[in-house]
Amino acid sequence: MHNPFFVTYFVIIPLLSAFLISIIGKYVKHRYVEMVASISCFLLLVFSLQGLNILRKASDSVLVYKLGGWALPFGICMVFDGLAGFMLFTVNLIAFLICLYSINYMEKYTDKPKFFTLFFLMLTGMNGLIITGDLFNLFVFLEVASISSYALVAFGTEAEELEASFKYAIMGSVASCFIFLGIALLYGFASTLNMADMANVLSTKPSNWLIPFVSVLFLMGFGLKAALVPFHGWLPDAHSSAPASISAMLSGVLIKTLGLYALMRIFFNVLGVSGIYLSALMFLGALSIIVALVLAVVQWDIKRLLAYSTISQIGYIVLGIGLGTPLGILGGLFHLFNHSTSKSLLFLNAGAVDYSINTRDLREMSGLKQKMPVTANTNLIGSVAISGIPPFHGFFSKLIIVLACIQRGFIGYALAAVIGSLLTLSAVMKMQRYAFLGELKEQYKNIKEVPFLMKFSMSCLAIICIVGGILLLPNLKFFLDSAVNVILEGRDYGRLVMEASIR
Amino acid sequence: MTIYFLCFILFCIGLYGILRKRNLVKIIIGFSILGYAMNLFMVLLGYRFQGRAPIDSNAQDILNMVDPIPQGLVLTSIVIGLGITALLISVAIRIYEKYGTFDITKIKRLKG
Numbered sequence: 001m002h003n004p005f006f007v008t009y010f011v012i013i014p015l016l017s018a019f020l021i022s023i024i025g026k027y028v029k030h031r032y033v034e035m036v037a038s039i040s041c042f043l044l045l046v047f048s049l050q051g052l053n054i055l056r057k058a059s060d061s062v063l064v065y066k067l068g069g070w071a072l073p074f075g076i077c078m079v080f081d082g083l084a085g086f087m088l089f090t091v092n093l094i095a096f097l098i099c100l101y102s103i104n105y106m107e108k109y110t111d112k113p114k115f116f117t118l119f120f121l122m123l124t125g126m127n128g129l130i131i132t133g134d135l136f137n138l139f140v141f142l143e144v145a146s147i148s149s150y151a152l153v154a155f156g157t158e159a160e161e162l163e164a165s166f167k168y169a170i171m172g173s174v175a176s177c178f179i180f181l182g183i184a185l186l187y188g189f190a191s192t193l194n195m196a197d198m199a200n201v202l203s204t205k206p207s208n209w210l211i212p213f214v215s216v217l218f219l220m221g222f223g224l225k226a227a228l229v230p231f232h233g234w235l236p237d238a239h240s241s242a243p244a245s246i247s248a249m250l251s252g253v254l255i256k257t258l259g260l261y262a263l264m265r266i267f268f269n270v271l272g273v274s275g276i277y278l279s280a281l282m283f284l285g286a287l288s289i290i291v292a293l294v295l296a297v298v299q300w301d302i303k304r305l306l307a308y309s310t311i312s313q314i315g316y317i318v319l320g321i322g323l324g325t326p327l328g329i330l331g332g333l334f335h336l337f338n339h340s341t342s343k344s345l346l347f348l349n350a351g352a353v354d355y356s357i358n359t360r361d362l363r364e365m366s367g368l369k370q371k372m373p374v375t376a377n378t379n380l381i382g383s384v385a386i387s388g389i390p391p392f393h394g395f396f397s398k399l400i401i402v403l404a405c406i407q408r409g410f411i412g413y414a415l416a417a418v419i420g421s422l423l424t425l426s427a428v429m430k431m432q433r434y435a436f437l438g439e440l441k442e443q444y445k446n447i448k449e450v451p452f453l454m455k456f457s458m459s460c461l462a463i464i465c466i467v468g469g470i471l472l473l474p475n476l477k478f479f480l481d482s483a484v485n486v487i488l489e490g491r492d493y494g495r496l497v498m499e500a501s502i503r
Numbered sequence: 504m505t506i507y508f509l510c511f512i513l514f515c516i517g518l519y520g521i522l523r524k525r526n527l528v529k530i531i532i533g534f535s536i537l538g539y540a541m542n543l544f545m546v547l548l549g550y551r552f553q554g555r556a557p558i559d560s561n562a563q564d565i566l567n568m569v570d571p572i573p574q575g576l577v578l579t580s581i582v583i584g585l586g587i588t589a590l591l592i593s594v595a596i597r598i599y600e601k602y603g604t605f606d607i608t609k610i611k612r613l614k615g
Contacts, residue, residue: 143583159601166594180541188548237613
């Protein structure tokens with residue numbers, strides 16, 4: 001049996017580096033700050049790979065670490081299972097590459113140590129939210145991640161950034177209030193805060209009006225964090241105003257962890273929902289796909305275009321998960337991973353363009369491919385991967401989602417997914433066409449390709465986009481299957497965690 | 504029951520402040536009131552009227568004890584609320600420096 005202590009490193013390492021960087025940042029050269037940041041991100045990636053290794057040996061393994069040694073229903077615990085392992089790997093992979101990218105990219109801004117402090121606090125929040133087994137602890141980590149992301153959106157302190165940050169902070173805080181209210185009501189009903197214990201208690205108690213009410217509160221709160229369509233107003237502003245590396249982080253992993261992961265965990269594993277809630281999820285997902293893409297195609301700001309496209313891809317994930325069948329959930333989770341990599345890549349490309357020519361308006365750029373071949377080529381790969389062209393990984397996940405829709409008999413939703421795919425292609429190809437193809441403009445004759453580390457992280461993400469489809473091969477499928485099984489087991493989660501905590 | 508109703512009214516006042524007010528500072532005040540309503544509700548959930556302090560001793564009965572956990576949780580939540588309020592106020596001050604106004608109808612450089 002593995003020692004579950006390694007689970008705590010996912011919180012300890014980023015938290016420690018955040019405080020270390022904020023203390024030493026004033027006194028040492030920026031080079032050492034960068035070194036600390038990249039080493040701790042690398043360590044996190046190594047630990048998440050170790051977690052995957054445990055899952056490879058036994059895909060149903062559940063590791064429980066009891067903080068302070070308190071027995072389970074009373075103390076706070078940290079739970080590592082298939083879904084947590086999947087999410088931890090996704091988050092820490094993206095965080096590592098974005099950390100490398102930021103080392104060069106953040107030269108544009110003044111205060112690099114403060115940036116890395118906030119970056120690691122955000123990472124602490126996300127990792128903590130993924131591994132925690134306690135409902136209130138989940139809320140605290142959610143707030144840690146949210147508050148640092150509000151500050152990061154305003155990092156440039158220009159007028160637009162502050163405006164976007166204020167909007168994001170108000171909407172995010174109201175969402176947190178609804179989540180808090182939901183947690184309070186659940187505590188009043190079940191008299192426990194531990195998620196495993198709560199799942200057990202809820203499955204023995206008779207159902208009453210409270211569970212639907214709490215589900216709606218959570219759907220509203222986490223839906224706002226995940227930017228599903230009726231709640232998406234803050235996302236285009238916040239994601240387009242933030243520094244590019246933070247846009248990639250927000251769009252790639254933050255909204256998925258804070259919104260979708262928490263929603264999945266609470267809906268499936270604690271509340272054990274079914275039927276009408278899943279239909280609501282599917283409807284919101286399909287609505288997001290279409291509405292957001294129609295808005296995306298008409299944008300001229302690169303990052304705003306990508307931000308709208310993010311909302312629609314979130315719609316795909318929610319649609320897949322809302323189907324509730326093994327195939328649908330597999331497609332949803334696979335698309336979650338694929339979208340993290342490809343959308344981060346696209347945002348990093350937008351950042352690279354911004355870094356070189358200092359504008360984000362598509363109408364002002366043209367022919368950059370001659371001067372920035374790496375950015376242009378990785379952008380092409382990311383674009384075709386996200387819109388689902390066959391050899392790339394986005395194709396497989398979208399295909400699985402469409403097949404799962406047809407399998408359940410929802411032809412309309414399948415059609416929405418296919419149309420959405422075409423619209424995505426037209427939206428991202430607009431970026432490719434206006435930014436990279438065509439004649440090179442006179443004022444851009446002297447621009448250079450971006451520095452090495454930025455090229456490196458973009459190329460890594462592009463390689464993942466190309467070979468990502470191998471995750472469906474039998475040898476590597478444990479990565480997705482173990483996560484799918486956790487969602488499918490529903491309230492059995494409580495029993496499994498309780499058993500694992502005694503071992 | 505009345506006290507829960509009053510708590511709900513406080514919640515509605517906070518929501519009204521966020522949704523209807525145009526001044527950034529008033530929005531922040533509305534958010535604070537919303538947070539107070541939440542915290543008050545959480546404390547009320549664990550409160551027992553004519554209860555006693557949650558200190559464990561042999562002679563006393565556990566039944567009429569106030570539940571201490573919501574109070575602990577509310578402390579955490581108040582600290583989080585303080586952090587958000589501080590951040591919001593500092594952002595609002597920077598917005599005032601850039602735009603010269605607190606009126607949200609005039610702060611709209613971002614479109615659609």
